[in-house]
Amino acid sequence: MSLRVGMVAGEPSGDLLASRVMQGIARQAAGSRCEGIGGPAMQEQGFEMWRPMHALTVFGYADAIGRLPSLLNTYFSVKRRWLRQVPDVFVGVDAPDFNLRLEHQLKQAGVPTVHFVGPSIWAWRYERIHKIRAAVSHMLVLFPFEEAIYQKEGVPVTYVGHPLAEVIPMQPDRLAARARLGLAPDVRVLALMPGSRASEIRLLAPRFLEAAQRLLGQDPTLQILVPMVNASRRREFQALLQRHPVANLRILDQAELSRPIAWDAMEAADAVLVASGTATLEAALFKRPMVISYVLSPAMRRLMQWKSGQSGPSLPWVGLPNVLLNDFAVPELLQDAATPEALAAATWTALTDITGAQTLVQRFTALHRSLWRDTPTLAAQAIIGEAMHGAR
Incomplete structure (x- = not known):
């Protein structure tokens, strides 16, 4: 089985996380193709990069406002492309402001969506859980305590560990x-x-x-x-x-x-x-x-x-x-x-x-x-599972 996987990672930490996930997907679904927005670590794993991750990298609110036209152009460009050629599954890595909006649109179009790295709703703006529930088919979280939060809110979730611990x-x-x-x-x-x-x-x-x-x-x-x-x-x-x-x-x-x-x-x-x-x-x-x-x-x-x-x-x-x-x-x-x-x-x-x-x-x-967990394997299993079962 091979998959076509849409992916978006917006900064160096996300690039590294996504590259580890790609390794897990390659081991379990040989021949799969990953495409979208990413960085050099993902490219080393064979990622088809439509736009580089620095297209999304912003430093604070002021920078985000100044770069809004470019960010919107990137958003609408990749959204149109994936709606024309629907991937088997989409994986958004961190970058929640960008990815949750994109995931919501793709999920409505029938694309299973996986979000890796839960936004810190446990510290700020817990009400974001409603946006997450509407946009995300499956959450992959880094910390053990996060799993119970999403389970309580009815969001499918897998604790995959933190790659730094490996x-x-x-x-x-x-x-x-x-x-x-x-x-x-x-x-x-x-x-x-x-x-x-x-x-x-x-x-x-x-x-x-x-x-x-x-x-x-x-x-x-x-x-x-x-x-x-x-x-x-x-x-x-x-x-x-x-x-x-x-x-x-x-x-x-x-x-x-x-x-x-x-x-x-x-x-x-x-x-x-x-x-x-x-x-x-x-x-x-x-x-x-x-x-x-x-x-x-x-x-x-x-x-x-x-x-x-x-x-x-x-x-x-x-x-x-x-x-x-x-x-x-x-x-x-x-x-x-x-x-x-x-x-x-x-x-x-x-x-x-x-x-x-x-x-x-x-x-x-x-x-x-x-x-410490086998993050690439656990993440890939959840992603492949969502691709096989379709959007919920």
């Missing part, structure tokens, strides 16, 4: 990572990760750098690693570094690393000071103590409150490790609480509390095991 080692090798980066085995190391968006660099990096200055006052030999996602973020960070100079700081570029730029930094580190996001989960899978922080501009806070109808998230935590452990396992310093003094104090504890670090290793190892 590729990040259960037992990280700090000494090997330090050797790769040319660091002494006995030096104290901090991974400083202020985010991948321009707004995050602008709002978080000065606080992180001032915190690092204070930490160097306590340990002048502290080594600080700062992975940067691309050249633009590096330029923005370096401009701030000139205003907030920090000794012993090394910026890491992808060219220096054989894996994602942040992984060697986290594996080599004693602790991580990190912007809230997927990087917090990566740090947990590397079993590292961390301090999570985030700062929104007043305008962005108002916009999010208006769009969501909430003054804040529905859960007491924002960091994924804390959400998954249902506890403040690691500190979160957000908004006005994210002062350089508070960040430095919490990070110093993360760097020096040996007993606390050992406890986190145990908790994060259990978390890692809970997230």
